[in-house]
Amino acid sequence: MSELKNDRLLRALLRQPVDVTPVWMMRQAGRYLPEYRATREKAGDFMSLCRSPELACEVTLQPLERFPLDAAILFSDILTVPDAMGLGLYFEEGEGPRFERSVRDRAAVKALPVPDPEQELRYVMDAVRTIRRELHGRVPLIGFSGSPWTLATYMVEGGSTKNFALAKSMMFDQPELMHALLDKLARAVTAYLNAQIAAGAQAVMIFDTWGGTLTPEDYREFSLAYMQRIVEGLTRESEGRQVPVILFTKGGGQWLEPMAETGADALGLDWTTDIGEARRRVGDRVALQGNLDPCVLYASPGAIRRAVGRVLEHYGKGTGHVFNLGHGIHPTIDPDHAAAMIDAVHELSRPYHS
Amino acid sequence: MSELKNDRLLRALLRQPVDVTPVWMMRQAGRYLPEYRATREKAGDFMSLCRSPELACEVTLQPLERFPLDAAILFSDILTVPDAMGLGLYFEEGEGPRFERSVRDRAAVKALPVPDPEQELRYVMDAVRTIRRELHGRVPLIGFSGSPWTLATYMVEGGSTKNFALAKSMMFDQPELMHALLDKLARAVTAYLNAQIAAGAQAVMIFDTWGGTLTPEDYREFSLAYMQRIVEGLTRESEGRQVPVILFTKGGGQWLEPMAETGADALGLDWTTDIGEARRRVGDRVALQGNLDPCVLYASPGAIRRAVGRVLEHYGKGTGHVFNLGHGIHPTIDPDHAAAMIDAVHELSRPYHS
Secondary structure (H helix, E strand, O other): OOOOOOOHHHHHHOOOOOOOOOEOOOOOOOOOOHHHHHHHHHHOOHHHHHHOHHHHHHHHHHHHHHOOOOOEEOOOOOOHHHHHHHHOEEEOOOOOEEEOOOOOOHHHHHHOOOOOOOOOOHHHHHHHHHHHHHHOOOOOEEEEEEOHHHHHHHHHHOEOOOOOHHHHHHHHHOHHHHHHHHHHHHHHHHHHHHHHHHHOOOEEEEEEOOHHHOOHHHHHHHHHHHHHHHHHHOOOEEOOEEOOEEEEEOOOHHHHHHHHOOOOOEEEOOOOOOHHHHHHHHOOOOEEEEEEOHHHHHOOHHHHHHHHHHHHHHHOOOOOEEEEEOOOOOOOOOHHHHHHHHHHHHHHHHHHHO | OOOOOOOHHHHHHOOOOOOOOOEOOOOOOOOOOHHHHHHHHHHOOHHHHHHOHHHHHHHHHHHHHHOOOOOEEOOOOOOHHHHHHHHOEEEOOOOOEEEOOOOOOHHHHHHOOOOOOOOOOHHHHHHHHHHHHHHOOOOOEEEEEEOHHHHHHHHHHOEOOOOOHHHHHHHHHOHHHHHHHHHHHHHHHHHHHHHHHHHOOOEEEEEEOOHHHOOHHHHHHHHHHHHHHHHHHOOOEEOOEEOOEEEEEOOOHHHHHHHHOOOOOEEEOOOOOOHHHHHHHHOOOOEEEEEEOHHHHHOOHHHHHHHHHHHHHHHOOOOOEEEEEOOOOOOOOOHHHHHHHHHHHHHHHHHHHO
């Protein structure tokens, strides 16, 4: 493997000194980029893009060609694991993800296999290996997975949902069945992330998109507990370096303290929490990643620069901050506005690291 | 006016002793009730239902016929104020609300009138008077309005939005223009709520549905500041009784302390905050309203009862709690499940008030 030329991300995630604050964007390989839309067109549908290691590599690298980002993130979908469990993931144009088969009773949970990542998810591991090769050590590669709770909601509902009626009904009425499903998912996700690390992922992130729809009690029991189990089961060193783990629960700003106790190295923050306040709350236990309101990128470059400056100022001096949006970049953002944000992070953060 | 026979709600909102915890449900007059759907059918469209004082009264009273609720809430829409400002509110089947005209520049903001509630919003005041008459003092009537920020998002976007691209662009790029719009809305909402109180509303609630999409800083500047101004401008006594004011920001669990400083009597809580923790944070400054996960009503009556018990237990002994869902009741809930919740609140809360 090539020597890593820019290790700011890994250093900041481990709260080691850096020259400037590293920056990347959730969904940085995505629809806001015309070159992404062109590759997607070439691939046909979304899952064909995910399943082709060459095309997944191509779109993963696209934002790095445009912007001086400090990380690449594997291009894939959070629902590859349930798909590999045999649920039949598909996307209908203009709709969210759907499964051919949902998981709503004991027999269905019991029948779910824990996939072998190098078999059923081989295309993801091949994408990781291809991207690492093509990156030539420019920046580190982040691997990722959905959280067990987040995956479970799609599996029980059979796709996207507004109300979580079926997933939450199972949780309230048959908690032991939901636990059986989450247990299986935690084992599958642990194996999946460890395989990504073995294939070359240099940091991993767990996306808990729907943990924030739970009460604090249910969050701890049905989402956080399983993320903690994954964190405990991960390979934390590879190629002679630590592999940092980032936990991100959208809407989880009220639960940073228990999240920091999982053993994760860093927490992702959405924009509804002040990052300075968050830093005071978690102390030196974890690094923080975030947390610009993604809508700031709709504004003018001048307003973007001011908003970046405020996030940096609120975080304050010293390492432990990875700049990011508080959620994925919206598909209608002008790429030049993303550039304005990234440049502002590097320029304005220097004094905080001197 | 008839003597108020059940004043639990008003007493709990003012943190005065009660025999059992009062309970009502956001959107209790709504689509989950077959009798509501029948009246709605009779009215034709949704706005005709809102504009008819007799039909609005009919649906307001429907849930009280079924359930031993401790409050009625005016049936209306949060967008009546911008409609009265001349924006032309309409609803398309299966879509969210839309305006014929949006408000996106200085001229449009300047042209907005502050409506006279007894003129352009007379149908709302007539509904309040009709409902009060027909309630015969059974329970108090809650009036309400959307918050300035929430109304502004619809007015700038021209309807519902997922990303708040236009409203937030205006906020970031032309903050003084957004402030001019919010200032006008704060004056309109103050007049609107005071007119509801004069017409017979015995408590009022401000719904800040979209304040939770802001950063903490933007929330204080663009949402909370204007709600505070409204609270300061409200008539706080009518018919010889205090008129309590409830503030509810969905997703605002991180900002309870500044919300409690506005002078409101009570704060609405969604289900992502533990109500016991919230009580410790706000102390005796305000009462709390909430906060069952509305999805609990999808579960079995046994699970509903247990979940109600947990909210009551977390709040603990003493007054200052109005039981509610953490958000509006979902349209596909079985009314018997709502009944199970309401009965459980009255039965299980008695020991906390002895």
